[in-house]
Amino acid sequence: MIVLGLESSCDETAAAIVRDASAPGERILADLVLSQLDDHAPYGGVVPEIAARAHLDHLDRLVAGALDRAGLTLAQVDAIAVTAGPGLIGGLLVGLNMAQGLARGAGKPLIAVNHLEGHALTARLVADVDFPFLLLLVSGGHCQLVAVEGLGRYRRLGTTIDDAVGEAFDKVAKLLGLSYPGGPAVERAAASGDATRFPLPRPMIGRPGCDFSFSGLKTAVRQLVDRLGRDRDDQATADIAASFQDTVARVLADRVGHALDWFAAHHPGGRHLVVAGGVAANRAIGRRLEALTAARGISTILPPRQLCTDNAAMIAWAGLERARAGLIDPGPAAARARWPLDPGAEPKPYAGVKA
Amino acid sequence: MLDDALFAIDLPDLAATERFAARLAGCLRPGDVVALEGPLGAGKSALARAAIRRLAGAEIEVPSPTFTIVQTYETPAGEVWHVDLYRLGDPAETDELGLDEAFEHAICLVEWPGILGSMLPRDALTIRLEAGDTGESRRAILNGGGDWRARLGDFDPAA
Secondary structure, three states: OEEEEEEOOOOOOEEEEEEOOOOHHHOEEEEEEHHHOOOOOOOOOOOOOOOHHHHHHHHHHHHHHHHHHHOOOHHHOOEEEEEEEOOOHHHHHHHHHHHHHHHHHHOOOEEEEEHHHHHHHHHHHHOOOOOOEEEEEEOOOOEEEEEEEEOOEEEEEEEEOOOOHHHHHHHHHHHOOOOOOHHHHHHHHHOOOOOOOOOOOOOOOOOOOOOEOOHHHHHHHHHHHHHHHHHOOHHHHHHHHHHHHHHHHHHHHHHHHHHHHHHHHHOOOOOEEEEEOHHHHOHHHHHHHHHHHHOOOOEEEOOOHHHHOOOOHHHHHHHHHHHHHOOOOOOOOOOOOOOOOOOOOOOOOOOOOOO | OHHHEEEEEEEOOHHHHHHHHHHHHOOOOOOOEEEEEOOOOOOHHHHHHHHHHHHHOOOOOOOOOOOOOEEEEEEOOEEEEEEEOOOOOOHHHHHHHOHHHHHHHOEEEEEOHHHHHHHOOOOOEEEEEEEOOOOOOEEEEEEEOOOHHHHOHHHOOOO
16 A cells, blocks of 8 residues: 655645555655755744745645655555644645645545644554554644554543643753754753753652643743853853753653553553654653663654654555554545544643742 | 833732733633733743633643644633744734734734734733742733723722
8 A cells, every 4th residue: 555645734844655565664655844855945044934825835846756756656646645633724724635636636535644643653654563552742832641552542641731842942942042943952052061050940750640841941941041141151051951951851751651650550561652753853862761661671662853853754654554444534634723632631730830 | 102001010929920810811802912922931821821711711721832823712701812923934924824813803812922013903902021039920011002901900009
């Protein structure tokens, strides 16, 4: 089975083609992401193009480019998968309209994919990971711990009650005067920093459960930066970055530890922690999580960087998994700005958590 | 604008900020625009979150809107738009968010409103959050034309 995938739910425009080869390394036939193309300079400033028009301008040629890269025609594709949510409604509509047009024109089934499910299943695209597994989804817009019990069966164990962790990285980078995107910039600065020089509060550590909070940590960094004022030299910036990154890694590890306790009790056969989303590319966080899981006999799966950030290969793969399992929603595909993986999850009140 | 200066209120801790937000929410109705200004970490989202919870009448999830730009809520008080323009680089991008229409029919809480310029309705209420003397304390400075002075009269700590 060969599936074409389209992604335009937020900042990225992307098209990819995957097939269900038995060897993981042979599954991706094409994987094009606009911001990584040579003729489209990466965001120079702080701001990605979120406009639907930007997606509209590029999706056509990305699809053509993906087919070309794979050496296929649309007729040779078995199904078309597209992100239908969650995300910005304008971008979602651009992707859905184009996918519907392609599907109708070529007489192919259309598969509406949840962007978060795409992240969740990426580990099964790049490695042979069986259900159930524990998922830590950490990106600019999301911070969740989810028990992935099967295809389409998700149980949210925890979520952020304020900012997502990738958002915290971006905003701390801004406070420190570092470049965008903030994740890699903070990681680079932290490499030469002393994480112990400026201790920061560690939000949520010591509390039961698997929820996250990063707003107070961001505020603590701002207050530290304000206090140092013009005395903050490059070394101090590196030390703050190191302390922030170390704090985030400790908080994530603490929360994942609680989720692993739950997971071991409910899914004793589960063997994997999967980390997805752009923050999964942070090596300090990855190392801490690997150490945590190794002690418990669990493997940590960190997909390659280009599959951690938003991409269409994960959308095509999620569509392929659904098509293979006969789990395609037969109704008309509609764009959904909100589309939780686990609609039954309890809402998490913001209880004025102090960092 | 000097004419529009209403008053300032000291918020000694997060709980005070949340009480202020809940009280403010009680005054809001469809078509109101509240612009929330202040630096990163000033407490704009915390204030908006408390206001939205009051409008919803429940402890609902109010995630940061930074990534999604807009989060909408159906509440007994009407539709609420929680908007964060932090990531926008071009005022033209606000067009397709449908903000002008939302300003007419919804209660809109707008963080980082600066990019809107003259697109911010003249009768918007602007709340600027500044750091106070201690870590959690803030000072809220309210500005607004229209009938805000009458509507918020009993908020004024000096009145």
